[in-house]
Amino acid sequence: VAGRAFAFADSEIIHLARHEFIPVTADDWYQRRRDDAEGEFFRKVANQGPRKGEGGSTRQGIYCLTADGELLAYKNAGQNAHVMREVLQQALSRWRALSAERRQPGAVQVGDPAAVDRRYVRELPPGGLALRVFTRALDRDGKGDYCDAACKVGSGDEAGRDHLWLTRDEWKSLVPAQKKPGTTINVPKPIAERIARFHLIDNTRGEPPMWSQEDIRQLTMTLRLIDATDDRLKLRFAGEVLLATAADPSSAKRGFDARLAGILEYDPAKGEFVRFDGVAVGDHWGEGTYTRGARPGRTALGVAFELADLKSPADLVPPQAARDPWAYFGPGYRLQVGSR
Amino acid sequence: MPRTSIACTLATVLALGLLPGRALAIDPLAGDSWTRVHALIKPSPAEQGWEKIPWLTSLWEARKQAAAAGKPILLWEMDGHPLGCT
Numbered sequence: 354v355a356g357r358a359f360a361f362a363d364s365e366i367i368h369l370a371r372h373e374f375i376p377v378t379a380d381d382w383y384q385r386r387r388d389d390a391e392g393e394f395f396r397k398v399a400n401q402g403p404r405k406g407e408g409g410s411t412r413q414g415i416y417c418l419t420a421d422g423e424l425l426a427y428k429n430a431g432q433n434a435h436v437m438r439e440v441l442q443q444a445l446s447r448w449r450a451l452s453a454e455r456r457q458p459g460a461v462q463v464g465d466p467a468a469v470d471r472r473y474v475r476e477l478p479p480g481g482l483a484l485r486v487f488t489r490a491l492d493r494d495g496k497g498d499y500c501d502a503a504c505k506v507g508s509g510d511e512a513g514r515d516h517l518w519l520t521r522d523e524w525k526s527l528v529p530a531q532k533k534p535g536t537t538i539n540v541p542k543p544i545a546e547r548i549a550r551f552h553l554i555d556n557t558r559g560e561p562p563m564w565s566q567e568d569i570r571q572l573t574m575t576l577r578l579i580d581a582t583d584d585r586l587k588l589r590f591a592g593e594v595l596l597a598t599a600a601d602p603s604s605a606k607r608g609f610d611a612r613l614a615g616i617l618e619y620d621p622a623k624g625e626f627v628r629f630d631g632v633a634v635g636d637h638w639g640e641g642t643y644t645r646g647a648r649p650g651r652t653a654l655g656v657a658f659e660l661a662d663l664k665s666p667a668d669l670v671p672p673q674a675a676r677d678p679w680a681y682f683g684p685g686y687r688l689q690v691g692s693r
Numbered sequence: 694m695p696r697t698s699i700a701c702t703l704a705t706v707l708a709l710g711l712l713p714g715r716a717l718a719i720d721p722l723a724g725d726s727w728t729r730v731h732a733l734i735k736p737s738p739a740e741q742g743w744e745k746i747p748w749l750t751s752l753w754e755a756r757k758q759a760a761a762a763g764k765p766i767l768l769w770e771m772d773g774h775p776l777g778c779t
Contacts, residue, residue, distance in 0.1 A: 362742035370746045374767035377755035380774040416768040420760040458763035463756045489734040512736040560773045614727035657734035666750045670777030
């Protein structure tokens with residue numbers, strides 16, 4: 354998202370967002386589909402601007418609006434801080450032109466929404482574990498070690514972001530039953546495949562295609578207990594993966610040939626993982642419909658994982674691939690009872 | 694060229710990593726060296742300026758706070774959540 358690197362890294366825009374507005378973010382894929390009060394409110398606002406969602410098309414952009422739904426300004430210009438500053442100032446001018454009675458605190462009453470369309474709500478499963486996932490285009494230096502790739506800012510220069518979710522039963526399956534150092538377990542197939550298909554992706558330039566089941570050409574992930582004390586189990590994570598859109602990787606339009614490494618630490622007293630650091634790094638090639646501009650040929654790509662402490666609302670943003678929760682969690686996934 | 698000289702030359706070339714398609718001279722994931730790669734991939738402080746903004750993730754909650762505070766709403770809406778996807 355170029356806006357992270359451009360508009361919302363600008364000090365004046367940060368100041369305006371913090372002090373003059375209530376800032377909020379949303380994934381348009383959900384917002385433009387949800388059939389509930391929030392979805393209706395959003396569409397009412399968006400319909401006052403240029404993106405009216407014809408044929409279900411995107412309504413993405415940056416909106417300034419009142420709590421009762423009047424659009425003050427719109428622009429899809431997160432990549433241009435100069436334009437965005439003007440848009441925010443324009444919105445504030447229109448806001449200040451409204452009557453003082455309408456602008457005063459409490460003038461608008463907003464209760465709880467009458468209903469929520471659960472088809473478009475994704476929540477971390479109870480007792481589940483969330484990881485932050487970062488992706489970065491890499492290069493190799495003269496020694497063969499990895500270094501940051503020189504890409505154009507906004508076109509793959511920044512780290513891509515996502516989150517990885519595991520259910521309580523899934524993360525518990527990663528704790529070895531035997532506490533003897535040297536004990537090695539295979540990462541259960543549903544977890545290994547979720548990591549490979551939905552998180553070993555190149556999202557450094559936008560929304561990438563995920564890997565299909567058939568694209569998995571090789572996949573091994575293991576955890577080896579390397580240290581066991583009363584208060585800590587330390588596991589070394591290792592693996593290899595070959596993802597390719599054709600059985601013969603040399604002819605595949607898209608692929609990722611990577612190795613994985615990391616350390617997990619489990620606190621038996623707390624009954625939780627306290628460290629979940631890992632990387633996948635290797636050669637990636639190809640691009641998707643919304644990720645044009647890939648570097649030519651096979652180039653280094655790295656993916657890093659770490660525990661999310663869930664203290665920030667950003668930590669609860671669902672995995673990109675959880676738009677299809679049955680693909681992400683498996684066919685046993687169920688929407689919450691009472692969903693519309 | 695004597696066989697020993699050929700072997701020596703080949704070994705030197707391999708050591709210097711001069712052959713096309715060579716293996717990496719060092720293994721970036723060996724031992725705990727993967728932690729350097731881990732740190733390299735994570736966002737730098739310069740990439741995290743946008744985190745200084747206290748973004749909410751619920752438009753309805755933003756409506757409530759905006760109404761209570763007497764402020765307008767700034768909504769950043771993208772295909773792919775701005776705080777988490779891509």
